[in-house]
Amino acid sequence: MSYAAAAKSVGISVRTGERWRNGRGASGRIKAAPPVRALISSVAEPAPAAPSRYLGEADRIHIADRLREKATIRAIAAELGRSPSTISREIRRNRTVLADGRRYYRPHAAQRRADARRPRPKIGKIGQNPELHDFIQSHLALRWSPEQICHVLRRRFAHRPEMHVSHETIYQALYVQGRGELRRELTQALRTGRAIRRPRRQADRRRFHAVKNMVMISERPAEAADRAVPGHWEGDLILGRNKRSAIATLAERSTRYLMLVHLPDGYSSAAVRNALIATVKSLPPHLKRSLTWDQGTEMAAHHGFSIATNIPVYFCDPGSPWQRGSNENTNGLLRQYFPTGTDLSTHTPEHLQAVAGELNSRPRKTLDWETPAERLHKLLAA
Structure with a gap:
C-alpha cells in the first residue's frame, strides 16, 4: 500500500501520517512526540511482569515436569524463583492420592484445587x-x-x-x-480493651523523684532473680482518675500470686506504709523475704516498713519497669477491672479481694498453665 493510501485507510491526512512516521520536535506550545514505530515496538514487546505472589498454572506444569525428572525441591524452587517451602507446601496440599495409596502431582488438578480455595471471605x-x-x-x-x-x-x-x-x-x-x-x-x-495498640511513653519524658536511703536492685539476693525461692514480691500502684486515688498491688515472683492493698486514705508514703504492713502481716515467715518497688515517692517511708515487717525493700533503676516484670504484667491485667480514668476509691476491700481471687484462679503460661493459687498451695503444703 502506498503512503497516501495507508493514511487514507486510517482516516488521517498525509501530513499527520508523516508526523506519526517521523515524529515531531517541540515548537512553541507543541510538545515533542516520538515516531509511531517506537510506540508499536513498546506495545508489541512489553516489559516482563514481576512474578506473581501466587503460583500459576504454568508454574504448576513446570513443577510436575521437573518432579517426573526426579529434580529436588530446592532445584525447582531456584528455577521458579520461589522459596523451597513454597514448592513443598504446594506439592503437599495439591497432590492427588489414588485409591491404592500412590500419590501424584497433577498440575491441572492442583490448579483447580487452588482456585476452589481462593474465594473470600470464608467461614472460619x-x-x-x-x-x-x-x-x-x-x-x-x-x-x-x-x-x-x-x-x-x-x-x-x-x-x-x-x-x-x-x-x-x-x-x-x-x-x-x-x-x-x-x-x-x-x-x-481483652487485656487492652482495644484492637489498636497505642505507643508507649517515651523514656526521656519521664520524671523521677528521688527516695532517700534507697537500696538498689543490684544488691537484691540472687535467689530472687531466678524465681526458685518463693517470698520475693514486686509492688507498685495503679492510679485512678486525675491521680487522686490508687490501689497498691503485690505480686509474688515465684508463683505470680497477687494481693491487692486497699488505700482509702490516699497514697501518701505513710498511708502506703501502714496499708502494706497490715497486708503482709498475714503471710507466713518463709513468704516474707523481699519487696521490689520502683522509685515512686509513695515508698519514701520504706525504712519504717522494713522495721515493722522485717522485709527489706529494693528499688529498681530509673525507667526500668522490666525489673518488676511480673508486677507490670499484673497491673495490665487489673486494668480490665479498674479502667484508666476511673475513681478507684469506690472499690471496697471485699471487691479487691474478689478481683485478686479471680486473677489467682486463672491458668498462666509461665506456670505451665497452673494457676497462681495452685502453685502457692503446693508451696505451702511442702
Missing part, C-alpha cells in the same frame, strides 16, 4: 463449630486471654482436634471485618 473454624464458639465466647466473657483459652482447649479436648485453635485464630475472629464469628464487644474483655 470457630464459626463452623458451635460448641467451640460457645466455649471461647464464655471464657472471653470471664476475661481469659485467647492464649489461655487455646491451651485449656487442648487439655480438655485432647483427642478432638476440631476443638483446637490457636490464639491468633481467636484474635482474627474478634478483629477481622467480615468474619463475625465472635461478638465484637468481647474485645473489651
Whole structure:
C-alpha cells in the first residue's frame, strides 16, 4: 500500500501520517512526540511482569515436569524463583492420592484445587463449630486471654482436634471485618480493651523523684532473680482518675500470686506504709523475704516498713519497669477491672479481694498453665 493510501485507510491526512512516521520536535506550545514505530515496538514487546505472589498454572506444569525428572525441591524452587517451602507446601496440599495409596502431582488438578480455595471471605473454624464458639465466647466473657483459652482447649479436648485453635485464630475472629464469628464487644474483655495498640511513653519524658536511703536492685539476693525461692514480691500502684486515688498491688515472683492493698486514705508514703504492713502481716515467715518497688515517692517511708515487717525493700533503676516484670504484667491485667480514668476509691476491700481471687484462679503460661493459687498451695503444703 502506498503512503497516501495507508493514511487514507486510517482516516488521517498525509501530513499527520508523516508526523506519526517521523515524529515531531517541540515548537512553541507543541510538545515533542516520538515516531509511531517506537510506540508499536513498546506495545508489541512489553516489559516482563514481576512474578506473581501466587503460583500459576504454568508454574504448576513446570513443577510436575521437573518432579517426573526426579529434580529436588530446592532445584525447582531456584528455577521458579520461589522459596523451597513454597514448592513443598504446594506439592503437599495439591497432590492427588489414588485409591491404592500412590500419590501424584497433577498440575491441572492442583490448579483447580487452588482456585476452589481462593474465594473470600470464608467461614472460619470457630464459626463452623458451635460448641467451640460457645466455649471461647464464655471464657472471653470471664476475661481469659485467647492464649489461655487455646491451651485449656487442648487439655480438655485432647483427642478432638476440631476443638483446637490457636490464639491468633481467636484474635482474627474478634478483629477481622467480615468474619463475625465472635461478638465484637468481647474485645473489651481483652487485656487492652482495644484492637489498636497505642505507643508507649517515651523514656526521656519521664520524671523521677528521688527516695532517700534507697537500696538498689543490684544488691537484691540472687535467689530472687531466678524465681526458685518463693517470698520475693514486686509492688507498685495503679492510679485512678486525675491521680487522686490508687490501689497498691503485690505480686509474688515465684508463683505470680497477687494481693491487692486497699488505700482509702490516699497514697501518701505513710498511708502506703501502714496499708502494706497490715497486708503482709498475714503471710507466713518463709513468704516474707523481699519487696521490689520502683522509685515512686509513695515508698519514701520504706525504712519504717522494713522495721515493722522485717522485709527489706529494693528499688529498681530509673525507667526500668522490666525489673518488676511480673508486677507490670499484673497491673495490665487489673486494668480490665479498674479502667484508666476511673475513681478507684469506690472499690471496697471485699471487691479487691474478689478481683485478686479471680486473677489467682486463672491458668498462666509461665506456670505451665497452673494457676497462681495452685502453685502457692503446693508451696505451702511442702
